[in-house]
Amino acid sequence: MVAVFVLLATVFKLPMGISLALSALAGSLAGGEGIALRHLVEGAFGFFDIILIIASAMIFMKVLQESGILDSLVAAILRAFYKNKILLLLTVMLLIMFPGMITGSSLAAVLSTGPLIAPVLIKLGLPRLKAAAFIAVGAILGMIAPPVNILVMIMGGGVDMPYVGLTLPLLIITVPPAVIIALWLGTKDLRIVSREEMQFLLPASLREKYGFRLYLPLLVVLVLMVLQNFRIGPIPDLGLPAIFFVGSLTGLFCGRRFNFFKATQKAMEEAMPILSILAGVGMFVQVMTLTGGRGWAVMTFLALPPALLYLSIAVSMPLFGGVSAFGSASVLGVPFLLALIEKNALITSSALSAIVGIGDLMPPAAMAARFSAQVVGEKNFFRVLRHCMIPAFLILAMGIGVLLLAPLLDKVI
Amino acid sequence: MKTKHIIAGSLLLALTLAVGFFSGREFLSMRQDDEIFPSSGLTAKKMLSDYFPALKDTAGDTEVFIFDSAAKGGNLLIVGGTHPNEPAGTMTAILLAETIRAAQGKAVIIPWANASGFTHSDPQEGSPQRFFLETPAGRRWFRLGSRVTNPVHQWPDPTIYVNPMGQKLAGIEARNLNRAYPGKATGYLTEKVAFAVMALIQKEGIELGIDLHESAPEYPVINAIVFHENASELAAIAQMELQAEGFEFRLEASPPNLRGLTHREWGDAAGIKAVLLETPNASHGRLKGRPTISLIVDGKDKYYEQAARLGRLFVPYGPDGIPLKLRVARHLAGVRAILASFNELEPDKAIELADMPSPADVQAKGLGPFLK
Amino acid sequence: MRILYHLIVLYMTIQLVWYLFREKNFWKQASLVLVLVLFLLRLFLIE
Numbered sequence: 144m145v146a147v148f149v150l151l152a153t154v155f156k157l158p159m160g161i162s163l164a165l166s167a168l169a170g171s172l173a174g175g176e177g178i179a180l181r182h183l184v185e186g187a188f189g190f191f192d193i194i195l196i197i198a199s200a201m202i203f204m205k206v207l208q209e210s211g212i213l214d215s216l217v218a219a220i221l222r223a224f225y226k227n228k229i230l231l232l233l234t235v236m237l238l239i240m241f242p243g244m245i246t247g248s249s250l251a252a253v254l255s256t257g258p259l260i261a262p263v264l265i266k267l268g269l270p271r272l273k274a275a276a277f278i279a280v281g282a283i284l285g286m287i288a289p290p291v292n293i294l295v296m297i298m299g300g301g302v303d304m305p306y307v308g309l310t311l312p313l314l315i316i317t318v319p320p321a322v323i324i325a326l327w328l329g330t331k332d333l334r335i336v337s338r339e340e341m342q343f344l345l346p347a348s349l350r351e352k353y354g355f356r357l358y359l360p361l362l363v364v365l366v367l368m369v370l371q372n373f374r375i376g377p378i379p380d381l382g383l384p385a386i387f388f389v390g391s392l393t394g395l396f397c398g399r400r401f402n403f404f405k406a407t408q409k410a411m412e413e414a415m416p417i418l419s420i421l422a423g424v425g426m427f428v429q430v431m432t433l434t435g436g437r438g439w440a441v442m443t444f445l446a447l448p449p450a451l452l453y454l455s456i457a458v459s460m461p462l463f464g465g466v467s468a469f470g471s472a473s474v475l476g477v478p479f480l481l482a483l484i485e486k487n488a489l490i491t492s493s494a495l496s497a498i499v500g501i502g503d504l505m506p507p508a509a510m511a512a513r514f515s516a517q518v519v520g521e522k523n524f525f526r527v528l529r530h531c532m533i534p535a536f537l538i539l540a541m542g543i544g545v546l547l548l549a550p551l552l553d554k555v556i
Numbered sequence: 557m558k559t560k561h562i563i564a565g566s567l568l569l570a571l572t573l574a575v576g577f578f579s580g581r582e583f584l585s586m587r588q589d590d591e592i593f594p595s596s597g598l599t600a601k602k603m604l605s606d607y608f609p610a611l612k613d614t615a616g617d618t619e620v621f622i623f624d625s626a627a628k629g630g631n632l633l634i635v636g637g638t639h640p641n642e643p644a645g646t647m648t649a650i651l652l653a654e655t656i657r658a659a660q661g662k663a664v665i666i667p668w669a670n671a672s673g674f675t676h677s678d679p680q681e682g683s684p685q686r687f688f689l690e691t692p693a694g695r696r697w698f699r700l701g702s703r704v705t706n707p708v709h710q711w712p713d714p715t716i717y718v719n720p721m722g723q724k725l726a727g728i729e730a731r732n733l734n735r736a737y738p739g740k741a742t743g744y745l746t747e748k749v750a751f752a753v754m755a756l757i758q759k760e761g762i763e764l765g766i767d768l769h770e771s772a773p774e775y776p777v778i779n780a781i782v783f784h785e786n787a788s789e790l791a792a793i794a795q796m797e798l799q800a801e802g803f804e805f806r807l808e809a810s811p812p813n814l815r816g817l818t819h820r821e822w823g824d825a826a827g828i829k830a831v832l833l834e835t836p837n838a839s840h841g842r843l844k845g846r847p848t849i850s851l852i853v854d855g856k857d858k859y860y861e862q863a864a865r866l867g868r869l870f871v872p873y874g875p876d877g878i879p880l881k882l883r884v885a886r887h888l889a890g891v892r893a894i895l896a897s898f899n900e901l902e903p904d905k906a907i908e909l910a911d912m913p914s915p916a917d918v919q920a921k922g923l924g925p926f927l928k
Numbered sequence: 929m930r931i932l933y934h935l936i937v938l939y940m941t942i943q944l945v946w947y948l949f950r951e952k953n954f955w956k957q958a959s960l961v962l963v964l965v966l967f968l969l970r971l972f973l974i975e
């Protein structure tokens with residue numbers, strides 16, 4: 144199946160989504176399952192929720208752009224922070240992490256505050272690709288950081304570990320890399336500008352015309368995201384797609400007028416490659432499972448001698464994360480967590496979540512990298528990945544380090 | 557050639573509709589309920605919605621079988637299908653409903669507790685939709701569902717699920733009946749189902765509850781009696797009894813901070829003696845090879861065999877596998893031992909079930925001969 | 929809530945079909961099919 148995929152994607156240069164779907168079909172035929180139509184569609188449905196989130200988030204992004212709200216917000220941030228480099232970098236890092244911290248999804252982070260901070264960083268002199276890397280890595284750290292870490296929830300669900308007492312281990316794993324990476328990526332290129340220069344850099348703001356209304360859509364989205372953590376009386380859990388939709392509709396009335404239908408078409412056009420890849424990946428994984436290939440892969444990693452266990456974790460979890468970080472947490476995270484069962488599960492699951500989180504940078508899906516590239520207007524996300532390498536290794540080292548030091552940390556915290 | 561892409565579009569749209577139609581037909585086939593032929597000992601058949609009317613005409617409604625006796629005694633609840641992908645639980649409940657008669661006290665049986673979960677399969681698990689057993693009357697099929705409620709019936713998932721006891725869980729757990737207790741009358745469908753079961757417990761005066769599950773062989777809580785702390789003595793006596801019969805069971809205390817679980821909240825909120833039984837099932841583990849019908853029924857799997865040799869499992873897993881008949885036999889033995897232990901501890905609330913197939917017979921002959 | 933999601937899916941299905949006929953590149957059209965099937969099946973509450 145992998146060979147068919149590589150052949151279709153590289154030699155015939157078919158789109159990734161189609162290549163995945165066709166190789167899944169080939170796998171099902173070769174495995175004696177015929178055209179396992181139900182399995183193909185069922186597998187794709189595994190990613191339906193994420194497809195819905197991406198599609199609605201892309202619409203929200205387009206709305207922010209078309210209505211001129213984005214430019215106005217960028218202007219506001221520039222005005223507030225242009226003087227102090229370190230403060231600016233740390234604030235921007237927190238801004239990009241925030242949606243990830245409260246939703247547990249790096250995608251939510253890249254797509255909600257990413258478009259906001261990319262122009263800020265670029266205008267102050269950070270090269271485009273580095274700005275994208277900043278967003279991608281920040282979003283992943285946000286996904287890992289407390290209070291909400293869905294990766295840990297998924298792994299915890301597989302071993303009956305309640306999601307309690309994770310704040311401290313998760314902070315230990317995410318805060319140092321967040322500070323180091325923000326400064327490392329930013330300090331060299333970022334310039335301190337004078338007031339006049341700052342004024343010159345400012346994009347056209349609609350602040351004068353629309354006033355506070357401009358901040359409403361983003362505010363609405365962030366407030367609704369925070370509300371997800373509670374169940375208050377009649378307020379239902381909206382879920383991310385509806386939150387982005389509410390934000391988009393708010394945006395219709397808060398800035399420059401535009402055609403919503405056309406904006407959606409543009410959003411669909413830009414989102415289509417990743418949407419079809421996700422559907423294709425779902426088909427691929429289902430056929431892998433159906434033909435026993437998934438069991439074989441999991442078993443191969445688990446069968447490695449104990450000395451290689453950590454290496455196997457460091458390699459396989461991010462690699463599978465290239466399909467889906469959530470999938471990797473479930474399929475590999477749970478068995479690995481069980482293999483490490485003699486250690487404190489709170490610490491090991493936190494560390495594993497950091498390792499699996501890097502998967503969001505891995506092709507073919509490479510969700511965090513792909514969308515941050517899009518946010519800065521870069522077509523080839525591999526160019527962004529180059530700048531993510533060192534931060535990714537730092538996070539990986541942090542994860543493995545915490546795994547190795549788990550017994551020690553257990554005594555300290 | 558301006559119209560070329562319109563033609564291509566039309567053809568592709570037709571393809572989409574065709575794929576949707578043919579796969580959709582297969583998806584919908586799971587909406588058809590399994591058949592059940594209760595024994596002559598049945599005294600009443602109800603629906604879960606009889607205890608909580610809001611459940612009526614929803615996908616969460618399901619059949620409840622009541623076996624009452626003339627002799628005064630205690631009241632027992634047996635639940636299968638809390639997780640529809642754990643067939644030994646459902647099959648044990650069906651087997652009991654098709655064979656038993658209450659000689660003392662009352663037994664209430666729910667074979668498909670999460671009825672909605674039986675109408676679809678877990679994506680990316682590649683599971684068959686149903687499996688088959690040979691019975692005296694011919695071949696019967698039984699559905700293998702998903703661990704969670706069908707998203708078509710409960711949609712969308714929240715980003716984070718805060719369950720009725722305030723525990724934060726991954727969003728998908730909002731569809732896990734084994735996290736939804738004690739339920740919520742105005743909550744998600746799954747919470748309504750839990751709420752209805754709690755109402756049933758109260759209305760039927762249940763004193764002892766058994767929730768039947770299966771778990772993956774790599775999971776530590778397996779071949780186990782998981783007990784609520786108010787049933788610790790009950791579980792300990794049952795375990796000794798099982799050991800004497802040749803069935804090894806682990807005793808696992810239910811962690812008090814893991815909230816929303818069936819037996820946890822049955823014990824906490826309803827105050828009944830509550831236990832959960834686990835048997836090993838390779839078909840929903842992560843190491844499984846081909847997820848065939850045979851994997852469910854015969855339970856042989858080469859990767860689990862390998863994992864057992866490597867010491868990665870919490871149960872022995874040999875080349876003979878762990879077949880469904882053994883898993884159901886273990887559940888039956890568990891139910892029998894727990895009942896005996898309950899009767900010993902509370903003689904004035906004794907529950908006697910007659911005509912229950914013996915675990916040894918089921919293990920030897922399979923379930924088929926005992927079904928109708 | 930379910931009605932809201934139903935509307936979202938309906939809106940996106942319409943958008944997808946519209947896009948299917950607007951797109952000139954065959955392979956892009958074909959990629960879209962993978963996604964459209966899912967939206968259709970959910971729209972009719974089949975899967």
Ligand SMILES: [Zn+2]
Pocket residue numbers: 638639642734769770771
């Ligand atoms: Zn279970």
